[in-house]
Amino acid sequence: NAGVTQTPKFQVLKTGQSMTLQCAQDMNHNSMYWYRQDPGMGLRLIYYSASEGTTDKGEVPNGYNVSRLNKREFSLRLESAAPSQTSVYFCASSESVTNQPQHFGDGTRLSIL
Amino acid sequence: AQSVAQPEDQVNVAEGNPLTVKCTYSVSGNPYLFWYVQYPNRGLQFLLKYITGDNLVKGSYGFEAEFNKSQTSFHLKKPSALVSDSALYFCAVRTGGYQKVTFGTGTKLQVIP
Numbered sequence: 001n002a003g004v005t006q007t008p009k010f011q012v013l014k015t016g017q018s019m020t021l022q023c024a025q026d027m028n029h030n031s032m033y034w035y036r037q038d039p040g041m042g043l044r045l046i047y048y049s050a051s052e053g054t055t056d057k058g059e060v061p062n063g064y065n066v067s068r069l070n071k072r073e074f075s076l077r078l079e080s081a082a083p084s085q086t087s088v089y090f091c092a093s094s095e096s097v098t099n100q101p102q103h104f105g106d107g108t109r110l111s112i113l
Numbered sequence: 114a115q116s117v118a119q120p121e122d123q124v125n126v127a128e129g130n131p132l133t134v135k136c137t138y139s140v141s142g143n144p145y146l147f148w149y150v151q152y153p154n155r156g157l158q159f160l161l162k163y164i165t166g167d168n169l170v171k172g173s174y175g176f177e178a179e180f181n182k183s184q185t186s187f188h189l190k191k192p193s194a195l196v197s198d199s200a201l202y203f204c205a206v207r208t209g210g211y212q213k214v215t216f217g218t219g220t221k222l223q224v225i226p
Contacts, residue, residue: 004156035216040122042203042218043157050212058213090156097212101147104156 002026006091006105013081013112021076021108023091031094032074033102034058034066036087043090049074050097081112115140117206119217126194127225134189134220136204146187147205147214148178157203163187174198194224 007022025032030051035043035058045058047066055066063085065077074093078085088109092102116139126132138144145164149157161172168180178189189202204217 040218043216045213100214101159101162106156
């Protein structure tokens with residue numbers, strides 16, 4: 001029972017570098033989400049995909065892009081990393097946006113120097 | 114619009130004592146309310162949800178929450194705290210006409226042996 005799998009678990013980047021965070025779920029869920037978690041700020045939604053083929057902006061989308069590759073996979077890309085993007089990133093999935101709860105991966109800890 | 118507040122950054126309770134983690138919400142419309150728990154270096158795990166019906170909701174690991182519409186609150190409770198309950202707890206809310214879930218900033222629960 002893998003659930004939601006995120007890769008990599010840790011990453012250090014230099015300012016200006018790009019990278020893609022990968023997420024896959026094996027629960028046949030329709031909806032997927034990307035959050036960032038920063039101390040004292042809880043979870044903030046970056047982007048979500050209500051269903052395969054659709055993506056929408058969340059609360060803090062600037063500096064990020066996403067791709068819903070297929071029903072299982074939802075990737076998050078940082079085109080030109082900035083120190084302000086140092087955070088812990090979580091991917092989550094749910095049966096649908098209206099049928100919760102969300103199931104979370106264990107996160108990617110990203111540091112940008 | 115929707116928002117959720119967790120007024121306490123940290124709650125300390127002695128093992129065996131009852132615990133309460135507070136949550137208040139603001140929505141236009143009927144709320145869907147959730148509690149999640151996060152252990153160190155892990156993703157969030159779903160505890161319980163309120164959609165409609167009985168105001169007292171029972172969830173995983175002996176936790177329960179009480180929905181109070183007049184006070185717009187959804188406090189998490191447990192009759193007898195365990196050291197293993199020590200973790201970060203998040204309240205979340207969604208309204209029917211809104212696809213996104215809004216998370217609170219989290220409350221750290223420390224159960225003292």
